[in-house]
Amino acid sequence: MTLLEMCKKLTEQSGRLLPAEHPLGARIVCPEYSASSVEVKTYPLMNEQRIFALCWNISKENKLNATMCPAPERFHYSRVFEANCLTQLHTHDYLELSYIIEGEFTQIILGKEITFSQGDLCLIDKNCIHQDDVATGKATILFLGIANDMFKEVMNENITTENIISFLQSALMKQTSIQQYLHFKPRKVPGAAESSTASLDSCLSLLLTELGSPNVGGAYICKGLLLRIFRILSTEYTFSLSKENQKAMNWLVFEEVSNYIKAHFQSVSIQDLVTIFHYQEDYFNRLIKQKTGLTYSGYVQQIRLEKAEVLLTTTSMSIDAIAEASGYHNKGFFYKIFQKKYGVTPANYRRGIT
Numbered sequence: 001m002t003l004l005e006m007c008k009k010l011t012e013q014s015g016r017l018l019p020a021e022h023p024l025g026a027r028i029v030c031p032e033y034s035a036s037s038v039e040v041k042t043y044p045l046m047n048e049q050r051i052f053a054l055c056w057n058i059s060k061e062n063k064l065n066a067t068m069c070p071a072p073e074r075f076h077y078s079r080v081f082e083a084n085c086l087t088q089l090h091t092h093d094y095l096e097l098s099y100i101i102e103g104e105f106t107q108i109i110l111g112k113e114i115t116f117s118q119g120d121l122c123l124i125d126k127n128c129i130h131q132d133d134v135a136t137g138k139a140t141i142l143f144l145g146i147a148n149d150m151f152k153e154v155m156n157e158n159i160t161t162e163n164i165i166s167f168l169q170s171a172l173m174k175q176t177s178i179q180q181y182l183h184f185k186p187r188k189v190p191g192a193a194e195s196s197t198a199s200l201d202s203c204l205s206l207l208l209t210e211l212g213s214p215n216v217g218g219a220y221i222c223k224g225l226l227l228r229i230f231r232i233l234s235t236e237y238t239f240s241l242s243k244e245n246q247k248a249m250n251w252l253v254f255e256e257v258s259n260y261i262k263a264h265f266q267s268v269s270i271q272d273l274v275t276i277f278h279y280q281e282d283y284f285n286r287l288i289k290q291k292t293g294l295t296y297s298g299y300v301q302q303i304r305l306e307k308a309e310v311l312l313t314t315t316s317m318s319i320d321a322i323a324e325a326s327g328y329h330n331k332g333f334f335y336k337i338f339q340k341k342y343g344v345t346p347a348n349y350r351r352g353i354t
Contacts, residue, residue: 003201004101006208007140011057011065014212015074028054028066028077029134030088038129039090043147044068050150051222053211054143058103062135069212087132095146096124097229099204103139107132109181119197121184121233128181142204146226154226184237199236203228253277254291257284265303266327270296304328305341312350319346 001009018024030039044052049070057065062081067074086108098105099121106115107122109130116122124130126148146154186197207225210218233239260276261268273284288299308326311317320331323346328334338346 001205003142003205003208004140006205007055007101007142008057008065010067010069010208010212011055011076014067014069014076016076018075018077020077020079022077024068024075025077025079028068029056029064029079029132030090031081031134032086032088032131034088037089039088041090041092043092043094043145049211049214049222050147050219051207051211051226052145053208054145055208056139056141056143058134058136058139058141060138064134069208070214074212081134083135085134087134089129089131091127091129092124092145093126094148095126095151096122097144097146098122098124099142099144099200101140101142101201103137105133105139105141106136114183116183119186121237123182123184123239125180130181142208144207150223150226153223154230182239184233184239187236187238199232200229203232250287251291254287257287261300262303265300265307266325268300300327301337305338308334308338308346309342309349312346319350322346 027041027044052068052070054068055066059065062083062085064079064081065076066078067076098116100116100118102118104115104117106113107130108114109122109124109128111129114122203225207222207229210221210225257273257277260273264272270281270284273279274281285296288294288296292299294302304326308322308328311322311325312319315322317325323329323331323334326334335345338349342349
């Protein structure tokens with residue numbers, strides 16, 4: 001059964017049918033009742049699960065069939081909306097990852113109308129004000145609510161060091177004053193979009209199955225599947241930030257790249273950065289030039305010489321050993337660029353002779 005078939009079955013045949021006026025309906029979808037009020041949705045602690053799923057299946061007639069899992073009992077919910085109906089402005093105290101399985105889906109995030117296409121995802125930070133277009137046309141959407149501690153654990157795994165996804169922890173968890181979202185799209189590489197969505201569909205199907213029928217060890221299985229999902233996003237998808245936060249994100253990217261260079265200054269190459277962060281070479285030159293005024297090679301050289309300066313003044317290592325420790329295997333080149341920067345030889349710099 002495909003992810004689309006699974007979601008449609010769950011939203012139309014899962015357990016008892018709840019009437020439109022059922023109290024749980026407001027949890028699933030709350031139509032707009034005020035243009036200025038903001039509803040705060042709290043994480044529903046159901047059986048101590050740290051992930052929950054909300055499935056929406058919207059027909060052309062503006063009929064919403066939906067369900068949530070896990071839940072105390074299996075159910076499906078049905079409601080008809082007027083055209084152009086929006087949900088109430090709201091935020092979450094957890095992170096929400098939405099995936100467009102079929103059709104298109106429109107949200108108003110931070111006052112900006114954004115239409116997501118089939119295969120797209122949106123990761124919305126907690127406290128980010130948004131609302132959904134319920135009468136968006138025929139569409140099937142899967143929402144994942146991710147508890148904050150679960151998200152932190154996912155971001156702390158090794159998958160977060162191998163791509164731009166590594167910056168999500170800083171962007172979404174530490175920058176609490178920045179309301180933001182990330183829009184993920186399959187990479188525009190021949191064949192990649194199809195394979196990436198297929199991989200993602202498979203993981204989400206397994207996750208939905210586990211959430212719908214939790215068993216012993218299910219929490220570990222769900223975490224593992226969430227790790228796979230973010231791994232796919234980190235390697236087979238691109239993402240874009242809201243314009244309001246692009247500048248802040250550029251600084252975060254620079255800090256991550258700079259920290260990596262400083263940790264591997266002896267042997268780092270620009271190809272290493274390409275492999276780790278999945279950007280083209282010219283991006284790193286532009287980024288470093290923008291933030292420091294130096295080229296990539298000039299920035300690395302500055303870091304190496306600063307290391308040599310520290311070793312000269314705080315250790316008794318030989319100058320040749322210091323050159324090697326600073327990443328320079330050609331001693332003559334080291335002497336040349338050191339004297340060019342500081343105006344004296346390394347030996348005279350150590351003796352305090354200018």
